[in-house]
């Protein structure tokens with residue numbers, strides 16, 4: 810039986826939606842910056858977990874973000890406390906301030922949602 814403390818209300822569509830929103834924001838920022846892009850620029854990212862009510866923000870640099878997108882485009886950046894191993898999250902990458910996890914979900918049209 811699952812421990813409810815480990816699995817608060819969870820919505821995988823929410824995780825995917827937050828990831829898509831973060832990706833769109835990043836594309837917007839990089840297109841606006843163009844050649845003035847500086848890898849040390851601080852960015853704020855929404856935690857891409859699926860917990861209902863999670864508003865946590867992850868602070869990382871533009872270069873960290875670009876690297877995470879390059880290596881883990883289909884995966885999720887979450888705060889360490891929001892890894893949900895009971896739901897099958899697998900840690901792919903550990904940074905000081907965030908973790909990249911693979912979620913065992915069917916990734917419906919991730920690309921299709923990017924307009």
Ligand SMILES: [Zn+2]
Nearest residue numbers: 856858863891
């Ligand atoms: Zn979260």
